[in-house]
Amino acid sequence: MSSFSVTEPSNRSKWIAGFLVIGYAMITMIPLVWILLTGFKSPADAISYPPKVVFDPTLEGYVNLFTTRTRQTQEFLEANPPQNWADEIVRQYDMVIVGPSKFGERFMNSVIIGFGSTFLSIFLGTLAAYAFSRFKVPLKDDLLFFILSTRMMPPVAVAIPIFLMFRNLGLSDTHLGMILLYTGVNISLAVWLLKGFIDEIPREYEEAALIDGYTRFQAFYKVVLPQAATGIASTAIFCLIFAWNEYAFAVLLTSANAQTAPPFIPTIIGIGGLDWPAVAAGATIFLIPVMIFTILMRKHLLRGITFGAVRK
Amino acid sequence: MSDRTVDRVAQATPERVARKIRGLSDRAIAWIFISPTIFLLLAINIFPLIWTIQLSFTNYKANRIGREVKDVGLRNYERILTDSDTWLNMQATAHFLFWTIFFQVLIGFTLAWLINKKFKGNDLWTTIIVLPMMLSPAVVGNFWKFLYQPQIGLFNYIVSWFTGKDPSSFEMLGSVNLAPWAIVIVDTWMWTPFVMLICLAGLRSIPDYIYEAAEIDRASKLRQFFTITIPMVLPFLMLAVLFRGIENFKMFDLVVQLTGGGPGSVTELTSINLKREAFEKWRTGYASAYAIILFVTVFGLASIYVKALNKVKQR
Numbered sequence: 001m002s003s004f005s006v007t008e009p010s011n012r013s014k015w016i017a018g019f020l021v022i023g024y025a026m027i028t029m030i031p032l033v034w035i036l037l038t039g040f041k042s043p044a045d046a047i048s049y050p051p052k053v054v055f056d057p058t059l060e061g062y063v064n065l066f067t068t069r070t071r072q073t074q075e076f077l078e079a080n081p082p083q084n085w086a087d088e089i090v091r092q093y094d095m096v097i098v099g100p101s102k103f104g105e106r107f108m109n110s111v112i113i114g115f116g117s118t119f120l121s122i123f124l125g126t127l128a129a130y131a132f133s134r135f136k137v138p139l140k141d142d143l144l145f146f147i148l149s150t151r152m153m154p155p156v157a158v159a160i161p162i163f164l165m166f167r168n169l170g171l172s173d174t175h176l177g178m179i180l181l182y183t184g185v186n187i188s189l190a191v192w193l194l195k196g197f198i199d200e201i202p203r204e205y206e207e208a209a210l211i212d213g214y215t216r217f218q219a220f221y222k223v224v225l226p227q228a229a230t231g232i233a234s235t236a237i238f239c240l241i242f243a244w245n246e247y248a249f250a251v252l253l254t255s256a257n258a259q260t261a262p263p264f265i266p267t268i269i270g271i272g273g274l275d276w277p278a279v280a281a282g283a284t285i286f287l288i289p290v291m292i293f294t295i296l297m298r299k300h301l302l303r304g305i306t307f308g309a310v311r312k
Numbered sequence: 313m314s315d316r317t318v319d320r321v322a323q324a325t326p327e328r329v330a331r332k333i334r335g336l337s338d339r340a341i342a343w344i345f346i347s348p349t350i351f352l353l354l355a356i357n358i359f360p361l362i363w364t365i366q367l368s369f370t371n372y373k374a375n376r377i378g379r380e381v382k383d384v385g386l387r388n389y390e391r392i393l394t395d396s397d398t399w400l401n402m403q404a405t406a407h408f409l410f411w412t413i414f415f416q417v418l419i420g421f422t423l424a425w426l427i428n429k430k431f432k433g434n435d436l437w438t439t440i441i442v443l444p445m446m447l448s449p450a451v452v453g454n455f456w457k458f459l460y461q462p463q464i465g466l467f468n469y470i471v472s473w474f475t476g477k478d479p480s481s482f483e484m485l486g487s488v489n490l491a492p493w494a495i496v497i498v499d500t501w502m503w504t505p506f507v508m509l510i511c512l513a514g515l516r517s518i519p520d521y522i523y524e525a526a527e528i529d530r531a532s533k534l535r536q537f538f539t540i541t542i543p544m545v546l547p548f549l550m551l552a553v554l555f556r557g558i559e560n561f562k563m564f565d566l567v568v569q570l571t572g573g574g575p576g577s578v579t580e581l582t583s584i585n586l587k588r589e590a591f592e593k594w595r596t597g598y599a600s601a602y603a604i605i606l607f608v609t610v611f612g613l614a615s616i617y618v619k620a621l622n623k624v625k626q627r
Contacts, residue, residue, distance in 0.1 A: 007520045007523045014430070014432075017429035018431035021434065024441065028443075031444075031455065034455075034459065035455050046464075048464065049463055051469050124349045127345035127346070127348070127349070128346045128348075131342040131345035136342075143350070146353070152607070152614060153562075153607055154607070157602075157604075158361075160360075160367070160590050160599055161360035161361075164363070165363070184352050216338065241446060245448035247450035247565035247569075248583075262450040262451055265454065266454040274458075283452075283454070283455055286448065287447050287451065290446050290448070294443060294446040301442060302513055305445070305555075306551065309551060
């Protein structure tokens with residue numbers, strides 16, 4: 001038997017705690033499971049009453065998400081047999097696939113803008129964080145607070161002048177504009193998080209490198225950067241998730257060319273209103289990468305969401 | 313080796329310049345490293361802010377290029393602050409802020425406290441509980457609209473299963489009484505894990521020996537909870553409230569997808585109203601003044617709160 005400890009909870013209280021927490025986790029997962037299930041339902045099953053938990057799974061939602069379709073006459077349908085399984089699915093509504101939908105494009109915009117702004121934020125953020133961490137910078141605390149305070153503005157408030165600025169510079173609805181904007185928003189997070197990670201690397205490593213004849217730059221990229229790799233990677237994921245999820249700027253400042261997936265998914269229209277299985281399919285594809293990243297990041301999660309204010 | 317760009321640039325650099333780069337002082341490096349970030353923030357945050365301030369004194373309309381822009385002084389501010397709709401929006405925001413923070417603190421702290429009992433598999437379940445928080449609020453909000461559908465929605469069905477009410481007899485998003493609570497429910501579902509994670513960090517930071525000492529002093533478990541656990545977690549909890557407060561004051565994406573501010577304007581939070589003024593009615597000057605008022609409010613409240621937080625920390 002292990003040694004007795006007064007701070008170790010009794011087995012009974014562990015059981016009760018486990019039961020309650022697992023119960024909460026189950027309830028909290030219901031909406032997410034429902035998104036996943038709805039993506040595999042037919043439109044009729046999706047809006048049936050009572051809600052169906054058991055149903056015939058179909059890929060209709062996914063087909064509708066990725067394609068545009070038109071209704072055709074019987075003669076046309078008989079003359080042109082279905083080409084593939086996707087065609088076969090839409091045939092039950094006397095329709096044929098005429099081309100890809102905008103979803104692929106919007107999804108790619110999310111990827112381009114997400115990765116572009118993440119790369120830029122990390123690049124600039126690492127440099128700034130290193131300088132804040134290692135050098136005497138005049139007004140350091142004020143500058144750091146200034147960087148943080150930029151996050152307090154409601155995005156809709158910032159969007160007004162950004163809208164005008166982008167219109168004058170020709171950056172409206174462009175990838176570059178959105179990348180710069182998201183970098184401007186993300187950089188505060190990047191600087192604060194990375195400064196925390198770099199603070200944790202002992203200065204002695206660099207000092208040893210400097211004595212060995214490295215220049216500051218060499219010491220920075222040969223000694224500090226490899227040591228900070230984990231921190232940089234987790235900061236990058238937080239920036240990526242933010243850019244990925246962002247909606248307010250995207251809906252106000254983009255319309256076609258550079259529109260990302262979040263403003264697009266809610267607008268997927270089917271026959272007679274929103275096509276819920278297609279919306280759910282889009283949501284599933286869009287949310288799953290973030291879930292995977294969250295699970296990978298669970299050790300650094302707390303730090304990321306509190307700007308490094310709370311470290312485990 | 314020598315065909316790398318870096319080396320070629322190094323060879324082409326005149327000796328005088330090269331010496332300068334190699335011998336850069338720490339101070340120079342610091343500024344080279346920091347200035348791009350500061351420049352970007354000035355361009356994307358500060359310049360727009362100053363522009364907003366300037367616009368807020370005019371009657372500018374962004375959709376009418378070439379229209380004469382008149383200086384209207386403080387009229388925009390005056391109109392906003394005397395408009396009863398502004399106060400209704402503020403009230404809606406206050407209701408949303410208060411209740412989301414209330415439920416998130418209550419449930420979040422309880423969950424953290426339970427997880428800290430260290431039952432088997434608590435790490436796995438913590439990760440699962442955290443998932444909603446990381447997802448796109450707009451996409452999630454849009455899907456909750458489906459769950460809230462009167463006849464077919466899962467939410468109504470579950471409620472009717474427990475209460476026996478007809479699932480088509482109430483509309484979470486369509487009713488003036490229920491809509492403000494519908495957005496509170498979704499926000500609580502999404503952000504409770506945030507408060508939970510911070511509380512958990514707080515609970516884990518309390519060293520065991522304090523409880524051991526209390527045990528030796530024969531302090532009851534209840535007393536230990538109120539004199540050790542709560543005060544030690546309080547700074548963490550207050551930090552969580554600060555973050556949630558700022559975020560929910562800015563709330564836009566989730567609620568705009570759920571209700572769009574309706575029915576009527578009962579869920580029209582300040583950000584949603586701002587969007588209507590700026591991008592639907594195109595009253596740019598008026599909306600700019602509104603934005604400045606919001607910014608001053610959130611900045612002022614946050615500063616007061618941080619002072620209080622520092623006091624608690626020092627205790």
